[in-house]
Amino acid sequence: MAITVLLIDDESPFVEALAKRLLKRGFVVVTSTSGPEALTKLQENPSIDVVICDVKMPGMDGIETLRLIKSERPIVEVILLTGHATVQSAIQGMRLGALDYLMKPCDMDLLITKIHEAKGKKSAHENKIAQALIELEGLPK
Amino acid sequence: MSPINKNHDSYYRSLTRNIVLIVVSVSVIPLILITLTIRHFSQTSFKDNILKYLKVLNKEQNQNINGFLYQRLADISLLMDSYTFDQLANHTFLEERLKSLQKISNYTFVDLGVVDSSGVQLSYAGPFGLKSADYGDAPWFKDAIRSDTYISDVFLGLRDIPHFIVAIKGDHNGSKWLLRGTVDFEKFNSVVQNIRIGETGVAFIFNKKGEIQTNSRLGILLDVEPYTSYLASTTPDAGSETTIRTLKDNGVNIIHVMSRLKNGDWVLAFRQTEQDAYKSLYAVRSLTILIFSIGIVGILMVSAVLARRIVSRIKRVDEEKEILNEKMIEAGKLASIGELAAGIAHEINNPVAVMVEEAGWMQDLIADADPGSIPMVEEFERSLNQIKAQGVRCKQITHKLLSFARKTDPVPKRVNINEVTREAITLCKQRLTSGNVKIQVEFTEGLPPTRISPSETQQILVNLINNAVDALEPKGGIIRISTKREDDYLVVDVSDNGPGIPKSIAPRIFDPFFTTKPVGKGTGLGLSICYGIVKELGGEITVDTEEGVGTSFHVKFPVSKVIEKEAKS
Structure with a gap:
């Protein structure tokens, strides 16, 4: 099954280019140019596995978006992407449950590795939950 | 530099001058006032005392001399009262009386005589053989016969020796007669001459005509005007009051102390130069002037030295302040450059990211397409690779910029500076061993x-080590790396004996993007990142450089008090 990626960045040319490249590599890509839009898209698409999010955005920034995504859909893995690494935002991002923190412009292979890693983590989580549910449902029987 | 700098020297000079002026005026003016006041009052009171002393001395001597004269009168009077005219007119008897009188009065009397109203000496006792001498025309006789008692002025008389006569008038059966005695001039003189004051002080007696009645000690001809005018000025019976007059004589101030003798017939005069009388005052005065001058010189010297010392300290503080100011400006400049750099880095990263992604996309497209369908496909690929490579370079530059602006992660740990330095040297081994x-x-x-x-x-x-190696290329040289402690800082020095940094660019070496290396070789961010990091750590980085001698970088790290305490315990 193809991995569904939600791409969030206020820089639309970047989103477009990256989306095309990811699509070409077999990912399902949903794009968004702001935090609120991303949150709607996330609700519309329950199939989204991994979120790639820019940290510095006008209005709702990456950290805030990350926090909201995590509270809405804790199972979704988030990879932060930024023009530059500020220690504070990196630490904060990690603390809020981001998977990793990548610098722009980032290497495509590295990004893909990270996406797979995120997907793997998410699947493991889902399996565990499914397992738990089965156990939970199975027990009384 | 600034226009203030040009005026610095004159500013410090005027500061020195002002300090000297203030110190000198504050200390010298009171000194002068005190000296003058004390001098004035001490001088006045000293002079008063001296004059008082002279007055008292004069009065005492006046009483002495008057006493001497009246004692002689009393001697004669006693003779006249004790014996009859007939007895005294007897030559032999008179001789006996003279002898006994001389014994009592210490040979003050030279002779005795009885003179009748016509001036003929009836009897005489003495060494001159003046029996029957006729004094009828002698001035003293004329005066003596008119008054009850008489003391004459000094005169030569018949015997041709200076003397004076003491006479008492008697009455024998209605006719007047005189008992007269001659007082030894030397004896009388000794009374007066014994009065000596200081070096120039002498005593004289003058009569109304200004004739000296005593031997002058100095043997000089004296201007008698003050004495005669004194005698003439007031009534003779004004008594024993003493007058002081200071007169100029040949340019010398002379103090005259005068008092009346012999009912105002004579004047007893002390004469002393002011110079002599006030000798000790003048000595004190010159001592005062000496001390005063030494004091002034001392004040001047001390104030000059003090002012110079104060000003040099002020100068040093000013200079330090200026250096500090420059450092502050430098730090502020670098900080604002850092902010700017961070902003630029951030803004550039996004478009670069887009470019790299687009290039990647093109590469993806080429990879998918039929290799034959695109002309010069290798060139396209090379070009796209170049775009990606330059994008990565941009990223590196911006990341360095950001680390200069302190936006990356430092994780402080407790470390030994020697170990860290040793590791750093190991990291550079490759470069160090090659040249x-x-x-x-x-x-x-x-x-x-x-x-x-x-x-x-x-x-x-x-x-720093890489820079040193670059500086030493291609000739080679020595890099000295040392660690030490300076107050509350650990200092790592990295020195080379390379060509040094030219003076013109030395102030700019910490500026971002400032480089002397060829294009593509250095970003000009190395030292500015060093600067940023050291500042962040609370330390300091400085450079000493001299063209042709070499360059030393000093990196100071603060010593953590807490750790130091822990380490000790």
């Missing part, structure tokens, strides 16, 4: 550990 560069290491052992980020510290040191 003709020798490395000297001088570590101070037992330095306290400090809390800094080891990777960042290494970054700084590697940077």
Whole structure:
């Protein structure tokens, strides 16, 4: 099954280019140019596995978006992407449950590795939950 | 530099001058006032005392001399009262009386005589053989016969020797007669001459005509005007009051102390130059002037030295302040450059990211397409690779910029500065061994550990060592790396004996993007990143450089008090 990626960045040319490249590599890509839009898209698409999010955005920034995504859909893995690494935002991002923190412009292979890693983590989580549910449902029987 | 700098010297000079002026005026004016006041009052009172003393002395001597004269009168009077005219007119009897009188009065009387109203000496006792001498025309006789008692002026008389006569008038059967005695001039003189004051002080007696009645000690001809005018000025019976007059004589101030003798017939005069009378005052005065002058010279010297010392200290403080100001400006400049750099880095990263992604996309498209369908496909691929490579370079530059602006992660740890330095040297081994560069290491052992980020510290040191190696190329040279402690700082020095940094660019070496290396070789960010990191760690980085001699970078890291305490315990 193809991995569904939600791409969030206020820089639309970047989103477009990256989306095309990811699509070409077999990912399902949903794009968004702001935090609120991303949150709607996330609700519309329950199939989204991994979120790639820019940290510095006008209005709702990456950290805030990350926090909201995590509270809405804790199972979704988030990879932060930024023009530059500020220690504070990196630490904060990690603390809020981001998977990793990548610098722009980032290497495509590295990004893909990270996406797979995120997907793997998410699947493991889902399996565990499914397992738990089965156990939970199975027990009384 | 600034226009203030040009005026600095004159400013400090006027400051020195002002301090000297203030100190001198504050100390000299009171000194002058005190000296003058004391001098005035002490002088006045001293002079008063001297004059008073002279007055008292004069009065005493006046009484002495008057006493002497009246004693002689009393001697004669006693003779006249004790014996009859007939007895005294007897020559032999008179001789006996003279002898006994001389015994009593210490030979003051030279002779005795009885003179009748016509001036003929009836009897005489004495060495001159003046019996029957006729004094009828002698001035003294004329005066003596008119008054009850009489003391004459000094005169030569018949015997041709200075003397004076004491006479008492008697009455014998209605006719007047005189008992007269001659007083030994030497005896009388000794009374007066014994009065000596200081070096120039002498005593004289003058009569109304201004004739001297005593031997002059100095043997000089005196201007008698003050004495005669004194005698003439007031009534003779004004008695024993003493007058002081200071008169100029041949340009010398002379003090005259005068009092009346013999009912105002004579004047007893003391005569002394002011110079002599006030000798000790003048001595004190010159001593005062000496002390005063020494004091003034002392004040001048001390104030000059003091002012110079104060001003040099002020100058030093000013200079330090100026250096500090420059440092502050430098730091502020670098900080604002840092902010700007961070902003630029951030803004550039996004478009670069887009470019790299687009290039990647093109590469993806080429990879998918039929290799034959695109002309010169290799050129396209090479070009796209170049775009990606340059994008990565941009990224590196911006990341360095950001680390200068302190936006990356430092994780401070407790580290030994020697270890960190040693590791940094190891990291540079590759470069150090390749050229003709020798490395000297001088570590101070037992330095306290400090809390800094080891990777960042290494970054700084590697940077400095690399710069040193670059500076030494291609000739080679020596790099000296040492650690030591200076007050509350651990200092790592990285020195080379390369060509040094030209003066014109030395102030700019910490500026971002400032480089002397060829394009593409250096970003000009190395030292500015070092600067940023060291500042962040609370330290300091400075450089000493001299063209043709070499360059030394000093990196100071603060010693953590807490760690030091822990390390000790």
